[in-house]
Amino acid sequence: MHAVPLKFVQKRVQGGGHRGTNASLSLTSMIDFLVVTVVFLLMTFDASGEKPANKGVTLPPAENIQDMIDAPMVAVTGSLILVDGTPAGNTRAIEDSKRLQRVDELFNLLKGKRELWKQLHPGKEFPGVVVLQIDQEVQAIVVKSVFQTAAFAGYPNVSFMVNALPKTH
Amino acid sequence: MAGVSVDSGGKGGRRTTDSEINMIPMIDLLMVTISFLLITAVWTHMSRINADAQVPGPPRPDVEETKTEPEKQLHVEMRQPDHFTLVWKQSGTIITTIDVPRKDNIEKLQGNIKKVQFTELADKIESEWKTVGQHRDGSDKKFDQAILHTDNDTPYMFIIGVIDAIYRPKRDYTVGGKTEKMPAFNVTFAVN
Known part of the structure; x- marks a missing residue:
């Protein structure tokens, strides 16, 4: 406190008769705390990157789950279908007709992705994996139509993206 | 040397191995690391549930089909x-x-x-x-x-x-x- 040259500032800092607002802090324990926090955060850090859910999609939770994989992401939000963020048709026709049907735009987009993958990886077997990101309130007919469209486009291995629940069994 | 002072007058003319670290940049570094890790932390874990569309593959004339009992x-x-x-x-x-x-x-x-x-x-x-x-x-x-x-x-x-x-x-x-x-x-x- 002697380092403050101005008397009125020194007085104000000291509290002018009141209790001072400054408190001393032990550097050792503060650095210990910071180091522990850094170590904890580093241990829980995942550099693989998490695919976030699209805006407006509330995923249902599930317990018996598997780790996420890198695959094309088909999101169904409201009546819109997106493949890796690119619009790929809508579900209105399915909801209106109440019949299982192929979504042509989705089919063409997925087929294009499959052909591109085959050109980029010649001689390798196509994994045929697609991840569906569907809102919890979407009707089963839409789910089945998107599922079937993906299968016909060459993606028979379909995964549903869910929120992970802690295991109870 | 900014931030680190190395005592060069060790016993017998040798340099001492101890060095003094400037606390301010060190705490700054820790704070920045904590901020970065907190911002990039993933709090909701996404997973998947698998399903198989059971689509038959292309016909394989080279592979002889063996008749098995339906499952x-x-x-x-x-x-x-x-x-x-x-x-x-x-x-x-x-x-x-x-x-x-x-x-x-x-x-x-x-x-x-x-x-x-x-x-x-x-x-x-x-x-x-x-x-x-x-x-x-x-x-x-x-x-x-x-x-x-x-x-x-x-x-x-x-x-x-x-x-x-x-x-x-x-x-x-x-x-x-x-x-x-x-x-x-x-x-x-x-x-x-």
């Missing part, structure tokens, strides 16, 4: 509001039919997430697989097949609830000398 399949029907029906079928022939009571308890979680769990159904499927399931050995590359029948209007969260219940029974699966636990069933949807 038993578990059909899970969720069309009734008060019960599920589990039907074991073998090439269209019904072997057994079991009704399981259905209670649609929707639990609201954080962020408007609705949790639907069918514990009774999961228990029943697990006990059924233990008695009727055909692929239980770790070296068996095939899995038992479950087919889900649902109404067109059923919300997706109920479908996930049922698939989650079907995936409760686990079996060993050995690949390359490594054994891991895998769901005992493959799930697909009935078209009609």
